Amino acid sequence: MKRPRYLFLICPDPQLIKAQVDERLKHSGQDGWETKTFWGDDDEPLASAFWTDLTIKSLFPQPKALIVRRAHTLKADQWDKLDASVKGLGNDIFPLFCLEGEWKGKKAPVPPALSRRTLFKKARDEGWIWESSGLDQRSMADYVKQWAAGAGLTFEPGAGQALAYALPTDAVAARLELDKIELAAGDEKLVRKEHSGLVAQTGEMAFFDLMDALERPGAEAAVWKRVIDDHGKSAKDQMLFNLIGFLASQARLYWMLAHNENPKGSPFMMRKKAPLAQRLGAAGVARMIDLAMEAELSLKTGERKYEEALDMLMAGLIDLFQPKRPVRR
Secondary structure, eight states, rough: OOSSSEEEOOSOOOHHHHHHHHHHTTHHHHHHHEEEEETTTTTSSOOHHHHHHHOOOOSOOEEEEEEEEEEGGHHHHHHHHHHHHHGGOOOEEEEEEEOOOOOOOSOOOOOOHHSHHHHHHHHHHHTTTOOOOOOOHHHHHHHHHHHHHTTEEEEEETTTEEEEEESSSSSSHHHHHHHHHHHHHHHTTOOOOGGGGGOOTTBOOOOOHHHHHHSTTTTTTHHHHHHHHHHTTTTTTHHHHHHHHHHHHHHHHHHHHHHOOSSSSSSHHHHHHHHHHHHHHHHHHHHHHHHHHEEEEEEETTSOOOOHHHHHHHHHHHHSSSSOOOOOO
16 A cells, blocks of 8 residues: 555544554555654744754665654644645655644644645645544444454453443543453453453542552553543542542552452452552552641641642652662662
């Protein structure tokens, strides 16, 4: 299949965009792509390095994929410059413009400054545009099938439908949940219907998901956003107190696991939590309790506002949970 000269990816979900970029490069007919990412909303959008890669032919044969994230924020003068620059592209350069604005209704949110330019009209005529408003309940079933195929998993009857119904429609959060399901499938590589019960319920997210994400740099932000969204309709102070309560209960559980006791709960969950409990040890669990008490006290005494107390709690948890690199002497 002949690849496009350039491509527009119009979607508000960065995880779906990433998957589409990977798929396009995989089936581009060329191997060994060097991918470079640029940001349309940087202080200096599309820095000189981008224009050098786009317009100057390299002496080296390695093809380059130039990914422009948040390209919907580019100004008219940038699109004018791109309009002229893409006309003479060689086969070794593949620009991918990611328009990540929020959809309002079913029409793709294309900035007026872009829609009037020749490069976009050309892309529309040639089919060099991929559009998705993000995941919803209708598209989730296909998303789950694709995930299972890539992971080599099979479903028992009804498991795929149950999982698709339970998953959140944010692709980053969904992938975190699917990682959990893959572990639960075990050596059988079989997803059972009851595994859908491991997915955190919307509006009452299991604190396990947040704790798990805190260990994984880059994932914690997406899951924390989901916590905020899930509790958006409740009083802010009450949401923070709920999380403090979760933190206290998890600290007790980690204390028991760290001391080789057998707390009640799902064996899968206990196996998942045990390595972190051992790494935290007594000092780490004590620090969890300190963070919870500090957040609660600062809020009740008025020392900090809700947002400040929440930020301090999250910063402390991220610092505590993520593995520390050994200091070289």
